[in-house]
Amino acid sequence: LPQASPALRPCVPGLMHHRQVQRALRALTIPLERLHIMKGHMMQAMRRGLGRHTHSQATLKMLPTYICATPDGTEKGDFLVVELRQSQVRTLLVTLSGDGNLNPQMMYKTFEMPEDIMKGEGEALFDFIAQCLSQFLANTDRSPEHIPLGFVFPFSCRQTQLNKAELISWSKGFSCRDVEGKDVVQLLQTAINKQELSHVEVVALMNDTVGTMMTCSTEGRPCEVALVADKGSNCCFMAEAHLVETTEETSGRMCINTEWGRFGDDGILNDILTPYDECVDEESFRPGQKRFEKMVGSLYLGEITRHVLIALAAEKALFTGSSVAVLKEKGVLKTHQVLEIINVEEGMAVTKSALEALGLQANERDCSRVQQICRAVVSRAATLYATGLSAVLSYMCQTRDMDQLLVNVGVDGELYQGHTRFEEILQSVTKLLAPECVATLLPSTDGSGRGAAMVTAVAVRLEAQRRQVAELLAPLRLNHDDLVQVQALMRQEMELGLGQETHANASVRMLPTYVCHTPDGTELGEFLALDLGGTNFRVLVVKVTDEGIRMASEIYVIPTAIMQGTGEALFDHIIDCIMDFQEKQDLMTHTLPLGFTFSFPCQQVGLDKALLLTWTKGFSASGCVGQDVVQLLREAAERKHHAGLKVVALVNDTVGTMMSCGYEDPKCEIGLIVGTGTNACYMEEMRNVGTVEGDEGRMCINMEWGAFGDNGCLDHIFTSFDRVVDDQTINPGKQRFEKLISGMYLGEIVRHILLAMADKELLFHGNPSPKLYTKDIFKTKFLSTIELNGLALRQIRQILQDLELNASFEDSVLMREVCHTVSMRAAQLCAAGMAAVVEKMRENRGLDKLSVTVGVDGTLYKLHPNFSNCLQKTLQDLAPNCTVTFMPSEDGSGKGAALVAAVACRKTSPGQ
Ligand code: ADP
Numbered sequence: 068l069p070q071a072s073p074a075l076r077p078c079v080p081g082l083m084h085h086r087q088v089q090r091a092l093r094a095l096t097i098p099l100e101r102l103h104i105m106k107g108h109m110m111q112a113m114r115r116g117l118g119r120h121t122h123s124q125a126t127l128k129m130l131p132t133y134i135c136a137t138p139d140g141t142e143k144g145d146f147l148v149v150e151l152r153q154s155q156v157r158t159l160l161v162t163l164s165g166d167g168n169l170n171p172q173m174m175y176k177t178f179e180m181p182e183d184i185m186k187g188e189g190e191a192l193f194d195f196i197a198q199c200l201s202q203f204l205a206n207t208d209r210s211p212e213h214i215p216l217g218f219v220f221p222f223s224c225r226q227t228q229l230n231k232a233e234l235i236s237w238s239k240g241f242s243c244r245d246v247e248g249k250d251v252v253q254l255l256q257t258a259i260n261k262q263e264l265s266h267v268e269v270v271a272l273m274n275d276t277v278g279t280m281m282t283c284s285t286e287g288r289p290c291e292v293a294l295v296a297d298k299g300s301n302c303c304f305m306a307e308a309h310l311v312e313t314t315e316e317t318s319g320r321m322c323i324n325t326e327w328g329r330f331g332d333d334g335i336l337n338d339i340l341t342p343y344d345e346c347v348d349e350e351s352f353r354p355g356q357k358r359f360e361k362m363v364g365s366l367y368l369g370e371i372t373r374h375v376l377i378a379l380a381a382e383k384a385l386f387t388g389s390s391v392a393v394l395k396e397k398g399v400l401k402t403h404q405v406l407e408i409i410n411v412e413e414g415m416a417v418t419k420s421a422l423e424a425l426g427l428q429a430n431e432r433d434c435s436r437v438q439q440i441c442r443a444v445v446s447r448a449a450t451l452y453a454t455g456l457s458a459v460l461s462y463m464c465q466t467r468d469m470d471q472l473l474v475n476v477g478v479d480g481e482l483y484q485g486h487t488r489f490e491e492i493l494q495s496v497t498k499l500l501a502p503e504c505v506a507t508l509l510p511s512t513d514g515s516g517r518g519a520a521m522v523t524a525v526a527v528r529l530e531a532q533r534r535q536v537a538e539l540l541a542p543l544r545l546n547h548d549d550l551v552q553v554q555a556l557m558r559q560e561m562e563l564g565l566g567q568e569t570h571a572n573a574s575v576r577m578l579p580t581y582v583c584h585t586p587d588g589t590e591l592g593e594f595l596a597l598d599l600g601g602t603n604f605r606v607l608v609v610k611v612t613d614e615g616i617r618m619a620s621e622i623y624v625i626p627t628a629i630m631q632g633t634g635e636a637l638f639d640h641i642i643d644c645i646m647d648f649q650e651k652q653d654l655m656t657h658t659l660p661l662g663f664t665f666s667f668p669c670q671q672v673g674l675d676k677a678l679l680l681t682w683t684k685g686f687s688a689s690g691c692v693g694q695d696v697v698q699l700l701r702e703a704a705e706r707k708h709h710a711g712l713k714v715v716a717l718v719n720d721t722v723g724t725m726m727s728c729g730y731e732d733p734k735c736e737i738g739l740i741v742g743t744g745t746n747a748c749y750m751e752e753m754r755n756v757g758t759v760e761g762d763e764g765r766m767c768i769n770m771e772w773g774a775f776g777d778n779g780c781l782d783h784i785f786t787s788f789d790r791v792v793d794d795q796t797i798n799p800g801k802q803r804f805e806k807l808i809s810g811m812y813l814g815e816i817v818r819h820i821l822l823a824m825a826d827k828e829l830l831f832h833g834n835p836s837p838k839l840y841t842k843d844i845f846k847t848k849f850l851s852t853i854e855l856n857g858l859a860l861r862q863i864r865q866i867l868q869d870l871e872l873n874a875s876f877e878d879s880v881l882m883r884e885v886c887h888t889v890s891m892r893a894a895q896l897c898a899a900g901m902a903a904v905v906e907k908m909r910e911n912r913g914l915d916k917l918s919v920t921v922g923v924d925g926t927l928y929k930l931h932p933n934f935s936n937c938l939q940k941t942l943q944d945l946a947p948n949c950t951v952t953f954m955p956s957e958d959g960s961g962k963g964a965a966l967v968a969a970v971a972c973r974k975t976s977p978g979q
Pocket residue numbers: 600601602603741742743744809810811846847848849851924925926927928930931
């Protein structure tokens with residue numbers, strides 16, 4: 068066999084073992100595709116950790132911290148921090164001046180802790196901490212005024228509030244008795260009080276990770292992620308609160324402590340673990356646990372390197388000829404040495420001396436191989452950090468429904484600070500794995516000290532803000548007794564409205580409609596219908612057949628000039644629209660019975676005779692009030708020479724709604740509208756209707772409940788906001804109940820509250836956009852969007868942008884609370900009114916239990932996410948003996964008007 072040429076044959080002994088070195092380096096290198104997969108697993112683990120049902124089994128604990136905001140720079144005042152460390156207690160006094168937190172003034176002192184305290188009685192530990200505080204404060208000359216304190220307690224806790232946390236178990240060499248399972252905030256406060264320091268209030272407890280996040284916000288870009296790359300490894304970030312199913316909080320965000328060191332404990336990292344990792348794990352305190360941390364924590368990088376060296380030496384790829392027995396000893400190679408070896412310019416020299424210090428004889432080749440290995444170990448750690456970070460960033464971006472996430476990431480720990488190689492890899496790999504996120508990594512300074520003070524300051528700021536907000540909103544919050552009283556007042560006004568003598572002065576007019584029967588399903592025929600008084604003016608043709616109801620309709624515009632011009636012009640316009648419609652529908656030659664839905668308060672004297680009492684909802688056409696509306700329509704028809712018009716019924720929209728639902732459900736004997744305005748009608752006993760002759764049977768009563776309170780009986784529940792809104796309407800002092808409930812006003816109420824909050828600097832940094840001062844700019848439909856569960860952030864941002872509001876995310880949380888308060892009050896008041904109605908019907912009929920259906924129409928009722936739920940819940944509470952079903956009507960005003968006409972053609976009403 069020919070000899071291989073010397074050039075091809077590895078004749079240098081070192082090169083012969085080049086392969087082993089390469090193999091080790093390859094094992095420590097994770098391919099990009101694998102990192103992508105790992106990122107996916109990490110996100111999955113995060114979701115499991117946050118899920119209500121998956122949490123207990125999850126590897127990532129995703130602990131809620133109850134920290135719900137990051138600093139905004141306005142934090143001000145003195146804050147104390149006490150930090151429990153390994154064998155030390157550190158105390159700090161931080162003074163923030165409200166200037167953006169740029170240069171806080173700090174004083175601190177570290178106290179050594181006697182070892183027996185760490186393993187002694189719990190009480191002794193907390194007494195010691197309190198004594199440290201007392202001694203520290205004595206040296207600050209600070210007068211004994213109230214001062215908030217943040218407690219940095221880096222142990223595993225079950226936290227249920229920012230200042231309530233039960234210790235789950237000690238670690239890090241601590242084992243004090245009688246502390247596990249107890250609230251450590253309470254224990255510390257008790258010890259503090261014993262030192263006669265009761266002016267010191269423990270307001271926040273936190274892990275050391277979260278403080279890191281608090282020191283890295285910059286102008287316009289909050290820091291919402293923190294990495295700790297130290298002995299251990301951890302990450303926290305601001306998660307959408309509604310996704311944190313382990314807490315009750317649903318609004319805004321909350322800082323989540325991922326405890327990601329445990330990632331991989333379920334075996335998901337097994338295929339990237341090297342034999343060296345296995346050795347490190349076997350020799351560790353708790354084998355099988357914290358697998359991720361053991362690949363990246365600085366407690367382990369030296370160890371991983373040591374095991375690579377052992378393996379390569381055994382394969383004769385390193386240190387040939389010298390004894391490597393020294394490497395067998397755990398901990399001889401320190402992480403800081405590994406970092407020095409890769410970091411310094413003259414790494415060779417450092418490597419050589421480091422190895423020699425261990426008693427290892429290293430030639431130049433050994434040194435260069437050791438260097439390569441150190442680099443690989445550190446690079447892998449940085450790559451894994453980047454993978455975890457990219458999972459967190461992508462998760463944030465996804466759950467916030469954003470295309471791009473701009474965020475600062477605070478980083479702390481010995482691996483990061485000053486180690487450019489680690490930094491560079493972390494930066495570039497994160498970008499590669501989460502390209503949709505622009506993360507600026509910033510070194511955190513003293514997260515557990517200054518950061519803890521920030522947490523405390525933010526907590527204090529939020530608490531003060533919450534108190535002020537609660538005070539401002541308190542008048543809008545009605546309790547059960549308030550509602551019972553409103554119900555009783557409504558009942559009283561109903562009686563007054565029905566009584567012959569009292570009717571004229573009642574705020575609830577209880578107008579007879581001359582509709583005495585709900586449909587029975589046998590109605591037939593073809594009808595015209597008009598719908599005036601809603602958002603749109605419409606003309607319809609309705610065909611009622613055995614198979615059901617078919618309709619065609621057309622929307623017409625009524626220009627404001629006509630709404631507020633003369634009555635003649637208004638009714639002429641209406642006839643024009645009818646004629647146009649009949650032409651389009653090819654109905655010019657037909658004379659069809661017409662039902663006219665006219666949603667304004669009328670004194671009805673017959674089914675087709677109704678005197679307009681007053682305009683509402685922005686109408687003010689002259690010469691109409693006091694006139695018979697049907698007659699006005701007929702006169703206009705004459706003027707326009709339209710002969711084929713046969714008006715048989717004038718119908719209020721509430722009645723139309725009741726009738727259209729009644730066609731489907733015979734139990735439907737109530738109609739309710741919650742749209743632009745609000746109103747209700749129901750079937751009352753004729754014997755109770757003092758304003759119409761006759762005692763037999765029933766008649767539908769159009770309550771006109773929107774005017775409830777116009778006589779002053781609700782004055783005690785009106786707030787200053789309601790009064791301002793009322794003042795700026797075209798009918799001040801009128802329709803007071805409606806102005807608390809309906810779509811035309813809720814947005815305005817919210818707008819005035821927002822302005823008041825901005826004025827108190829509770830919102831928008833005290834500077835609302837000029838636009839917010841514009842009447843009606845805040846639409847009631849915004850309430851629906853903003854209140855939607857899980858903050859539909861993209862839409863909310865759109866609303867805020869349209870209003871030119873520069874709202875922080877905390878602002879939007881507050882806005883949500885305002886909207887919720889206003890819409891809940893509306894729904895509750897509506898329920899109180901409805902409770903009066905159903906209870907009266909039940910009593911009328913002498914029943915213990917009443918089962919009844921309400922036909923409902925109105926966009927606010929139909930589209931608001933919580934209104935109908937709250938209405939029904941409150942009603943059940945206020946009228947427990949009534950089972951009330953709500954049935955949304957489909958085009959009640961159109962269909963209903965036709966059905967009234969149909970029922971009228973079928974039967975003759977009494978009282979005429
Ligand atoms: P009308 O009562 O005039 O017949 P609607 O029932 O359609 O008309 O109600 C219109 C009112 O509904 C508007 O005043 C508006 O404030 C309100 N509105 C419109 N969209 C929404 C929405 N998405 N959520 C809540 N309210 C809405």
